[in-house]
């Protein structure tokens with residue numbers, strides 16, 4: 049059955065002490081609640097071990113923000129899926145627009161990262177989404193289709209069952225300009241339609257598709273109320289425990 053998820057992407061923020069305080073407050077607060085979604089926290093990689101300890105003692109799942117497309121070996125500065133898996137990390141974001149833009153990650157490299165995660169029974173949170181100029185030119189559906197085809201659609205059905213898709217229009221990320229609920233639903237329904245064509249209706253209905261881009265405590269409930277929006281990938285608002293918890297409670 050399709051799972052609702054709220055995932056907090058901390059990006060490159062917080063000192064160790066701030067990170068530990070934030071995750072401990074979130075874990076404590078959620079302990080007393082009847083949750084309608086899985087909650088994932090994605091700290092910087094250097095804090096994953098600490099976060100994983102909190103994950104073991106709470107209902108939180110922990111995700112990396114990135115993973116190497118290579119297996120272990122002479123790849124200075126990289127962190128492998130096997131290392132993450134051994135630390136109890138169950139997910140990794142792949143293909144965030146900041147990785148595509150600032151680190152020139154290509155669709156082919158992202159497909160490798162997805163494969164490495166699946167090799168180690170981890171789950172990719174695979175990000176797709178168009179630039180503002182691509183939407184203005186009416187190309188947003190083509191862009192999203194191409195990102196899905198190149199990054200994910202080489203998977204077989206069993207592999208695809210482990211994937212979470214995150215639709216993140218780049219023009220909405222960190223800008224305060226959120227997609228309207230209609231824009232989000234339209235694209236999520238398009239994405240689910242593509243998954244249906246490729247893998248069949250049962251797999252498409254079971255696939256979690258998150259929205260990301262300036263989602264906050266005030267707009268989360270109208271976004272999540274759409275039938276194809278199964279939660280959110282949250283950037284800025286996940287750095288404040290109260291805001292993040294309000295978003296988690298928006299279902």
Ligand code: PEP
Pocket residue numbers: 057216220221222223224260261262263281282283284285
């Ligand atoms: C993100 O970076 O994935 C994101 C959605 O950021 P924000 O919520 O800050 O727009």
